[in-house]
Amino acid sequence: MSGLFLTVEGIDGAGKSSFIGWIERRLRAKGADVVVTREPGGTAVGEELRRLILSFEIDPVTEALLVFAARKEHLVRVVVPALERGACVVCDRFTDATFAYQGAGRGVDTGWLAQLEIWVQAKLQPDCTILFDLPVALARHRSAAARIPDRFEAQQEAFFERVRECYLLRAARDPGRFRIIDAAQSMTQIEAQLEAIDLLR
Ligand SMILES: Nc1ncnc2c1ncn2[C@@H]1O[C@H](COP(=O)(O)OP(=O)(O)O)[C@@H](O)[C@H]1O
Ligand SMILES: [Mg+2]
Structure with a gap:
């Protein structure tokens, strides 16, 4: 497959949706065929x-099985065909979120999730994962100001602490794939951090 598979991760309120459009525009400006999905x-x-x-x-x-x-x-109908024709796929959450939310957050056995990952994806992994990281309290403050919480956003702070820790652990274990954004910064500073990512320059 010749395309680029880029995923965007982070706890609720981290800023993923706010910056996906920016990432899309940046890739298009480089002449890429871009598919944005979630x-x-x-x-x-x-x-x-x-x-x-x-x-x-x-x-x-x-829940994990439905995810x-x-x-x-999604892989069969959207992601794989796009990658095969050479497109950039920008996906708001992917399997890291399943390990973080259903695994660390909800307590589903990580070994089972790893088996499902192989079953569903075979060897397909994102080429790059941009992790928006920030303290849980700040993320909650931002999303509370923005919208009515959904079933996940309504979870307790401890749930999101586990989710955040899992994301950071996965990033530490796979530094070649992950790029961590300090999402506590201002929108302008975050754009500068994104601009410094090799794939988006
Ligand atoms: N760097 C930032 N500084 C201040 N507010 C932000 C920042 N990034 C995002 N926001 C705001 O926080 C809220 C949640 O952001 P959103 O992009 O929806 O997060 P996510 O998609 O990760 O849940 C939105 O109202 C957004 O405008
Ligand atoms: Mg979002």
Whole structure:
């Protein structure tokens, strides 16, 4: 596959959605064919699964299975075809979020998640993952000012501390793939941090 698979991660309120448009414009300015998408979602069935995941109190393992079901559909219909034609795929959340939210946050066994990852993705991994990192209290403050919390955003602070720690641990273990953004900074400073990322220069 000749395209570029770029994922954007971070806890709720970190600034992912705010900067995806900037990343898209930057890649387009470099002449790339860009596909912006999100998980769970990105397909008709995936968006329906997202609605279910966000609307109902469900068992954590059920939740993980639904996330991976949406992911398979997304990979087959959107991500892999785009990468095969050489496009840049920019995805708001991917499997790191499953390890962080369903694994560290909700307590689903990491070994099971790793098996599902292999089953659904085989060897496909993002080429680059931009992690928006900031203290949980600041992220909560930002999203509380912005919108009514969804089922995840309504979780306790300790849940997001576990999610954040898991993201940072995964980034530390895979420094070649991750780029960490200090998301506590101002919008202008974050643009400067993004501009310094090799793939976006
Ligand atoms: N660097 C920043 N400084 C101040 N506010 C920000 C910053 N980044 C994002 N925000 C605001 O915080 C809120 C949550 O950002 P959002 O992009 O929706 O986060 P996410 O998609 O990661 O949940 C939005 O209202 C956004 O305008
Ligand atoms: Mg968002």
